Each structure stands twice: as structure tokens, then as C-alpha cells.
Amino acid sequence: MEREFALRSPISRRRFFGTAGVTTLALASPPAFADATAQTSSLPTVNVRLTVNARQLALDLDPRTTLLDALREHLGLTGTKKGCDQGQCGACTVIVNGQRINSCLTLAVMHAGDEITTIEGLVEDGDLHPMQAAFVRHDGLQCGYCTPGQICSAVALLAEHKAGWPSHVTADVATRPALTDAEIAERMSGNICRCSAYPNIVAAIRDVNEGGRA
Amino acid sequence: MKPFRYERANGVAAACAAAAAPGARFIAGGTNLIDLMKLQIETPELLVDIGLLPLADIIESTAEGGLRIGAGVTNSGLAADMRVRRLYPLLSQAILAGASTQLRNKATTGGNLLQRTRCPYFYDTTKPCNKRAPGSGCAALHGINRMNAVMGVSDDCIAAHPSDMAVAMTALDARLETVAPDGAIRAIPIDALYRAPGNTPHIETVLAPGELIRSVLLPPPPQGRQVYRKVRDRASFAFALVSVAVVAEREGDRVRAARVAFGSLSYKPWRSAEAEASLEGASATRTSFDAAGIAALKNARGYGHNDFKIPLARRTLRATLADAVGV
Ligand SMILES: Cc1cc2nc3c(=O)[nH]c(=O)nc-3n(C[C@H](O)[C@H](O)[C@H](O)COP(=O)(O)OP(=O)(O)OC[C@H]3O[C@@H](n4cnc5c(N)ncnc54)[C@H](O)[C@@H]3O)c2cc1C
Ligand code: SF4
Ligand code: FES
Ligand code: FES
Numbered sequence: 135m136e137r138e139f140a141l142r143s144p145i146s147r148r149r150f151f152g153t154a155g156v157t158t159l160a161l162a163s164p165p166a167f168a169d170a171t172a173q174t175s176s177l178p179t180v181n182v183r184l185t186v187n188a189r190q191l192a193l194d195l196d197p198r199t200t201l202l203d204a205l206r207e208h209l210g211l212t213g214t215k216k217g218c219d220q221g222q223c224g225a226c227t228v229i230v231n232g233q234r235i236n237s238c239l240t241l242a243v244m245h246a247g248d249e250i251t252t253i254e255g256l257v258e259d260g261d262l263h264p265m266q267a268a269f270v271r272h273d274g275l276q277c278g279y280c281t282p283g284q285i286c287s288a289v290a291l292l293a294e295h296k297a298g299w300p301s302h303v304t305a306d307v308a309t310r311p312a313l314t315d316a317e318i319a320e321r322m323s324g325n326i327c328r329c330s331a332y333p334n335i336v337a338a339i340r341d342v343n344e345g346g347r348a
Numbered sequence: 349m350k351p352f353r354y355e356r357a358n359g360v361a362a363a364c365a366a367a368a369a370p371g372a373r374f375i376a377g378g379t380n381l382i383d384l385m386k387l388q389i390e391t392p393e394l395l396v397d398i399g400l401l402p403l404a405d406i407i408e409s410t411a412e413g414g415l416r417i418g419a420g421v422t423n424s425g426l427a428a429d430m431r432v433r434r435l436y437p438l439l440s441q442a443i444l445a446g447a448s449t450q451l452r453n454k455a456t457t458g459g460n461l462l463q464r465t466r467c468p469y470f471y472d473t474t475k476p477c478n479k480r481a482p483g484s485g486c487a488a489l490h491g492i493n494r495m496n497a498v499m500g501v502s503d504d505c506i507a508a509h510p511s512d513m514a515v516a517m518t519a520l521d522a523r524l525e526t527v528a529p530d531g532a533i534r535a536i537p538i539d540a541l542y543r544a545p546g547n548t549p550h551i552e553t554v555l556a557p558g559e560l561i562r563s564v565l566l567p568p569p570p571q572g573r574q575v576y577r578k579v580r581d582r583a584s585f586a587f588a589l590v591s592v593a594v595v596a597e598r599e600g601d602r603v604r605a606a607r608v609a610f611g612s613l614s615y616k617p618w619r620s621a622e623a624e625a626s627l628e629g630a631s632a633t634r635t636s637f638d639a640a641g642i643a644a645l646k647n648a649r650g651y652g653h654n655d656f657k658i659p660l661a662r663r664t665l666r667a668t669l670a671d672a673v674g675v
Contacts, residue, residue, distance in 0.1 A: 180354065196351075197351075197352060197353070197354040197395075198349045198351065198352070200382070219386065220383055220386075221379055221383060221447075221448075221450075221451055224448065224450060227450055233424070233453040234449060234450050234453060235450050235451075235453050235454045236379070236450045236451060236454070239378060239379045239382050239383060239451070239454070240377075240378050240379075240382065240454060241354070241378060241382065241395075243354050243397075244375070244378060244397055244399060246356075287449075287450065290449075291449070294424075294449065297428070298428070299424070299427075299428045300427070300428065300433065300440060300444060301444055302441075302444040302445050302584060304444075306437075307427075307433045307437050307440040307441055307444070308430070308433040308434045308437060319584075320584055321449060323448055323583075323584035323585040324447075324448020324449055324450045324451065324585055325448075
């Protein structure tokens with residue numbers, strides 16, 4: 135579904151809900167949102183080309199638009215969450231050119247030409263990504279609000295570990311540490327879970343790293 | 349956020365010229381600047397994006413046997429570089445002790461050095477703050493100043509510099525190479541980058557408008573063991589209460605030479621000549637380490653909530669030295 139809507143960019147969230155047939159939600163969307171849209175359209179915009187989940191998109195954006203707001207409000211990719219909007223919680227984590235970042239502390243215009251993967255882009259041909267499946271299997275969530283960020287973060291974490299990156303808990307930074315639970319916890323510290331699903335999150339990541347069932 | 353214009357610089361000269369205009373700012377990773385722009389603590393009219401400048405993300409060996417680090421190298425890239433990990437483990441350790449992986453993947457070497465204070469009143473736009481609004485007063489002086497500085501500051505501003513990376517670079521005698529809008533290149537020892545607050549705490553560095561940090565130069569690695577230790581409210585992803593960078597060389601049962609720099613105690617990473625002098629040739633014992641701590645914090649002054657930082661810094665130094673020289 136997201137892919138279909140990603141193609142329709144730029145679209146407002148209002149239209150996203152409208153096209154998806156969830157008219158009641160569209161009607162219930164807060165007036166503040168409509169104001170924001172009106173205000174934005176009166177300011178000069180810049181054209182930004184982004185590749186999001188392997189789709190090339192062109193957006194006309196107010197330069198102030200964060201990557202997070204571009205994804206959620208302009209592309210309807212609401213899987214990526216806004217927790218703090220200050221880099222402190224990790225709910226907005228997406229993967230840009232293979233590296234995880236906080237999409238709330240970067241401007242969409244700074245990402246012209248970049249390849250962005252969101253939680254929606256991890257699904258392949260309708261199959262959950264192994265990390266998504268492991269989170270389900272290990273019950274690595276309660277309310278689920280932090281989960282898209284946790285999963286994007288965890289996917290990138292495995293790539294960083296494979297590349298031999300050390301962490302704060304690596305005893306000798308010149309070595310390539312094994313991915314112990316302590317290493318996983320430290321490397322995931324940029325993703326806060328208010329429900330404290332941490333033990334199961336660590337278990338899910340450990341499972342995927344050890345090649346557990348996909 | 350206030351509206352602004354956005355430009356992507358395609359050359360160093362063009363970037364410096366654009367950023368020299370009043371109201372213009374460089375933007376690198378954006379992890380500090382965008383945060384402050386959302387709160388309208390920073391209100392630039394023009395953002396000059398230096399993310400795509402050539403050489404920005406290169407780490408190369410220098411003729412003298414050190415490293416030249418492009419200002420655009422990310423904190424993650426620098427901490428993961430094998431030359432840094434082998435020759436300057438202090439630097440990797442310090443970077444990895446800061447922020448989160450997501451932030452370090454965006455944060456750059458130049459931006460990290462120039463990140464602004466985390467003083468809570470600097471962030472609270474309803475409170476007086478001489479750094480944010482010159483002349484308005486300092487709410488931290490008699491406020492909740494637990495995170496604030498205990499050395500080298502003034503009653504006009506007791507803000508602490510929050511960087512971990514810069515503390516390691518200070519202990520490693522790093523120099524910054526800058527380019528001015530007129531093309532002039534100069535080298536600034538990291539210790540001379542930051543200006544004491546005095547009565548102008550809004551002026552934080554010696555950099556001129558439009559002056560770009562191009563690279564950071566590390567001299568050849570010093571002799572001895574390098575250890576960075578950070579003390580914070582939680583085990584990860586928190587700013588330092590106190591941190592210590594130590595390079596210490598042991599000879600038999602003595603300390604041959606040591607370098608000591610503290611983080612989060614002052615407006616800049618605090619290199620302690622007093623501690624270093626006290627350690628030179630001293631016995632490798634806890635008594636000597638305590639003496640070094642007393643020498644280092646001799647002129648420290650607490651402001652109430654942050655009084656604890658003084659004994660904490662001494663104890664952290666003792667533990668870090670003990671680790672470095674193997675006592
Ligand atoms: C939640 C959170 C936790 C954090 N925890 C820590 C921590 O524990 N330890 C720590 O050390 N840091 C921490 N940080 C801060 C982080 O390290 C900085 O935000 C980051 O290093 C800034 O780099 P940047 O490239 O994103 O800078 P930007 O935000 O792009 O720029 C910062 C400033 O530097 C200027 N600038 C950037 N590059 C140059 C250049 N080459 N020449 C001249 N001027 C330049 C900009 O104009 C701007 O004024 C944390 C940040 C957040 C949000
Ligand atoms: S300590 Fe400095 S930054 Fe903090 S409120 Fe006082 S003047 Fe502002
Ligand atoms: S929303 Fe970006 S880190 Fe919290
Ligand atoms: S599952 Fe609720 S915040 Fe993590």
C-alpha cells in the first residue's frame with residue numbers, strides 16, 4: 135500500500151488518508167495540520183529528488199522540512215515515527231545510503247540524491263524482513279511506537295558490526311568485537327523504548343545475527 | 349523554525365564567501381544546528397551545506413607521521429578508522445562514548461568541535477541567558493547548574509562544552525586547519541579555538557565569520573597508554589558529568605610522562621598542565637594520582653548543584669590514571 139502512495143508524491147497526509155478510503159480519519163485530522171499545509175504552500179519551495187524505498191521521487195518542499203516530516207507528511211510513509219523530534223529517542227530512525235540516522239535532525243533538502251530506506255521498504259515481495267519477523271517472534275515490542283525505529287536501527291547495526299565497527303563497550307577498540315548482548319545493548323542505546331521491551335529486542339537481534347529462522 | 353535559504357556549496361572558496369554574510373551559517377551533519385533552529389535559538393537566514401565539499405571525508409597520513417582528518421569525516425567514520433583505532437585509541441573511545449550511533453553517523457568532525465553548550469537555560473528560551481541573548485543575565489548561576497562548568501568561566505556564563513571528541517583531541521595536541529573567506533589558511537591549536545566566556549559568552553571561538561574548519565591535524569601518536577573515561581547519569585547515550593582523557597607512560601614504578609584533559613568542567617576541554625607537572629616522574633601510585641587530582645582542581649569553584657563535579661573529577665582522574673599505568 136505504501137509503495138502505491140509513495141508513487142503519488144507529493145501528497146499530503148490528508149490526501150493519503152482520502153485516497154486510502156479512510157475518510158473518517160481524514161475528517162478527524164486536526165485543523166492544525168491543514169494550517170501547516172496552507173502556510174507551507176505560501177513560502178518558496180525547493181525541488182528535491184529523493185530515492186525512497188527504491189522509488190525515485192521529486193518533491194517541492196519548504197527548505198525547513200525535516201526528512202522525517204517529508205516522509206510522513208508528504209509521502210504518507212507514516213511507519214517512521216516522531217517521538218522527541220530532538221535526536222533523543224530514535225523513533226525516527228531510517229537508513230540513508232546504508233547508514234542509520236535520526237530523520238528528525240536532518241533536512242530533506244540535504245538528502246538530494248540519497249537512497250533512503252524506511253520500515254515500509256524492508257518488506258520484500260510481501261515477506262517480512264528477517265529482523266521484522268524476529269521482533270514478532272521474540273515479542274520485541276508492546277505498544278509498538280518505537281518499533282519501526284528499533285528495527286531500522288537493528289538492521290543497520292548488523293551491517294556496522296559486519297564492517298568491524300567497535301563500540302563504547304568494546305574493551306580494545308582496535309579489535310573486531312563479537313556481538314555479545316552487551317554490545318547489542320550499547321549499539322541500540324540510541325533507540326529508547328518507553329515500554330522497556332529491551333530484553334526481547336536484544337533477543338531478536340541476537341537471533342538474526344546468529345542466523346535464526348527468518 | 350524561521351524561514352531560511354539553503355545552498356549546497358560546491359567548493360571551499362564559494363562556501364566561505366557565502367557563509368561570511370551576516371546571518372549565514374555552515375551546516376554539516378545538522379544534528380546540533382537543526383535542533384537549535386527548531387527552538388529558534390539559532391535563526392540563520394542562509395544555510396551553506398558543506399556536506400559535499402571535496403576532501404571533506406578523507407583521513408590521510410601526514411608526512412610527519414600523524415593524521416589529517418577532513419572536517420566532514422563523520423564521527424562514526426573517524427571512530428571506526430583502523431589507523432585511529434590502533435594509533436589514537438583515545439579518540440575512538442571518546443567519540444564512541446558520545447551520543448548514539450544514529451547521531452554519530454551524521455555528526456561531523458568540524459560540527460562536533462563547534463557544537464554548542466547543553467546548559468538547560470540556554471535551551472529554555474523563557475529564561476535569561478547571556479549566551480543566547482547577550483545582556484539578559486545568566487539563569488544557571490543560581491539555578492539548577494548540575495551540568496555546568498567549575499573552571500575557567502565567569503559569572504556571566506558558567507556553561508560547559510559538551511564534546512567528548514574534543515577532549516581526546518585536546519590531549520592529543522590536535523591542530524585545526526581553517527580557510528578564511530579571503531583564502532587565508534591558518535593552523536589553530538585546539539586549545540586556542542575556544543574563547544573564555546568573560547563578559548562576552550556569546551562569542552565562543554576565535555573563528556571569523558565564514559572561516560571554515562577544513563581539517564584536523566593529529567601529530568604522531570604520543571608514547572604511553574591512552575584511556576578515555578566518561579562518567580554520566582546512565583550507562584549510554586548521555587552527556588558527561590565529567591570525563592577524563594589520559595595518555596600516560598610508565599617507566600618501572602614511576603610515571604615517565606602523562607597528559608591529562610578533562611571534559612564537561614569548563615567552556616573548553618580542560619588540559620591540566622598542573623596535573624601533568626605533578627605526575628612527571630612521580631611514583632605510579634594512587635597517592636600520586638590523588639595529588640595530581642588536587643593540583644588539577646586547585647582553582648575549581650562549584651556553583652551549588654555542580655559542587656560534586658570537583659571531587660568526582662579527582663576520583664575519575666585517579667581511576668583513569670590507575671587504568672592507564674596498570675596499578
Ligand atoms: C541527543 C543528543 C545526544 C548527544 N550526545 C553527545 C555526547 O554524549 N557527546 C558529544 O560529544 N556530543 C553529543 N551530541 C552532540 C553531537 O556530537 C553534535 O550534535 C555533533 O557532533 C554536531 O556535528 P554536526 O556535523 O551535526 O554539526 P552541525 O549541527 O552541522 O553544526 C554545528 C555547528 O558547527 C558549525 N560547523 C560545522 N562544520 C563546520 C566546519 N567545517 N567549519 C566551520 N563551522 C562548522 C555549524 O555552522 C554549526 O554552528 C549529542 C547530540 C544529541 C542530539
Ligand atoms: S551558563 Fe551560559 S549558557 Fe547557561 S544560562 Fe548562563 S549564560 Fe546561558
Ligand atoms: S524523533 Fe528523532 S530521535 Fe526522537
Ligand atoms: S514498544 Fe512501546 S515504546 Fe517501545
